[in-house]
Amino acid sequence: RPTRKVEKVTEEIRALTRAMVETMHAAPGVGLAANQVGSPWRLLVIDLTVGDEPSHLNVLLNPEIKALEGSQVGEEGCLSFPDVTLDIERAFRVEVAAMDLDGKPVEISGEGLLARALLHEIEHLDGETCLRNVSPLKRELVKRQIRKRMKAGDWVAAAAT
Numbered sequence: 034r035p036t037r038k039v040e041k042v043t044e045e046i047r048a049l050t051r052a053m054v055e056t057m058h059a060a061p062g063v064g065l066a067a068n069q070v071g072s073p074w075r076l077l078v079i080d081l082t083v084g085d086e087p088s089h090l091n092v093l094l095n096p097e098i099k100a101l102e103g104s105q106v107g108e109e110g111c112l113s114f115p116d117v118t119l120d121i122e123r124a125f126r127v128e129v130a131a132m133d134l135d136g137k138p139v140e141i142s143g144e145g146l147l148a149r150a151l152l153h154e155i156e157h158l159d160g161e162t163c164l165r166n167v168s169p170l171k172r173e174l175v176k177r178q179i180r181k182r183m184k185a186g187d188w189v190a191a192a193a194t
């Protein structure tokens with residue numbers, strides 16, 4: 034589902050952020066959107082170092098894409114679809130405006146993997162997933178694979194790892 038704008042940084046938002054960072058690092062993953070963990074807020078966390086470099090953690094509230102440049106094709110995974118990787122075309126560079134945990138406006142630009150992660154997570158916040166970027170045939174194949182694993186009782190277990 035699309036998310037709601039964070040109007041004020043409350044203790045609830047701070048606690049949510051801490052829990053999301055923990056979940057992302059434990060997965061392990063490089064990014065997580067709040068609606069992936071059942072929260073309604075427009076909030077994402079990204080850490081390309083998966084916890085190795087605390088200064089590389091990005092927490093963005095209300096992120097909006099301001100500019101896109103170039104293109105790149107690369108393999109992408111998603112914590113919402115364990116074990117599924119897809120070749121997805123994204124912009125090579127992106128500029129994003131957002132708010133930080135102090136309630137201050139911030140701008141971040143990313144290239145390569147950081148651009149990919151930003152676009153992937155913002156897509157989640159818009160209520161979409163990376164599956165919208167692949168062909169209908171590929172999308173159907175992935176959905177069939179997921180249904181098969183759900184039937185086999187393998188999906189919930191896989192999602193927890």
Ligand code: ZN
Pocket residue numbers: 110111112113153157
């Ligand atoms: Zn994802």
